[in-house]
Amino acid sequence: MSEQSEAIADGIDFAVVAYREEGTWQVEPLAEDTVEDLDSLAAELRRWPGDGGSLGLLSVDEDFFLIVRVLGAETRILLSDITAATDWPVARSAVEHLELPLPDDEDDQVPAGDLGIVADLGMGAMDMGALLDEYELYPDEMLGDIATKLGFGAQFEEAVGVAAP
Template identity: 50%
Template sequence: MADQIDDVDFALAAYRTDGEWVVAELTHDHLEDVDVLSAALRRFPGDTGTLGLVAIDEDFFVIVRVAGTSTRLLLSDVTAADEWELAASVLDFLRLPDPEDDDEPEPAGEVGLLADLGVPAATMAELIDDEDLYPDELLSEVARRIGFGELFDDVVGLTSA
């Protein structure tokens, strides 16, 4: 991952404490693999766990949701595992095979990962399928639907929609 650090668009933790959302930046050291990222997210004092939102090279994203010892994942594009260590780590964690050369971009993991927070699986699938959305824009929309869109946009540097 060390040689891929410059390609990380952002890495954030989002969690609720006392009913209020908090968004914090993660360091690149936390992006070595899923285990390291999950351990970093568990350090935050979220009432119901913590979300990790990582976008890489304006190409794909990873959402990690930790609560207690549970780690749940969504990778927006399995083909990213061919070039990106973090994406390959997601597939390893999920025990999925490496993508084939002719595989189409498709998500891996739990598309319904955020359904209880206001982003049903069908909505997430629609967002992922929208080829006009960059990962930061897609995750901004997800954050807006969950309730921390302005905080997300401020940290990432997007203009609120």
């Protein structure tokens, strides 16, 4: 593994794919070497052709998360904090894919991308925006809330190793 790959792997809290197969949610862990950048993550997600595409849920350094949804050639992205692009290659590749300028030190921690990324699955853009305003929540907690809202909370918790309450 290269030094960059090792640094990325050290910062990954978890990476999972979620997809529906015949109406039932499936959640599987992703190998850390498949989430180095947006292109490799999207390519990996295309291996899981669920009903309505597949979702990649990635938490990094207990600091930010990235949701990537692929359906055929389409790739949709939601990055929880645009300022993560200054330190993390996977966040930088997401910002570049969105064709946004890289943030500078004075920029606020705001989301970038598609707040409606999972609107058709049960969580609209307004609900997503409200969740992202919950600054006291960690990325894994936010992703857990999203997974629960979409109907795969228990599978998500099992895949990331969180004990169910």
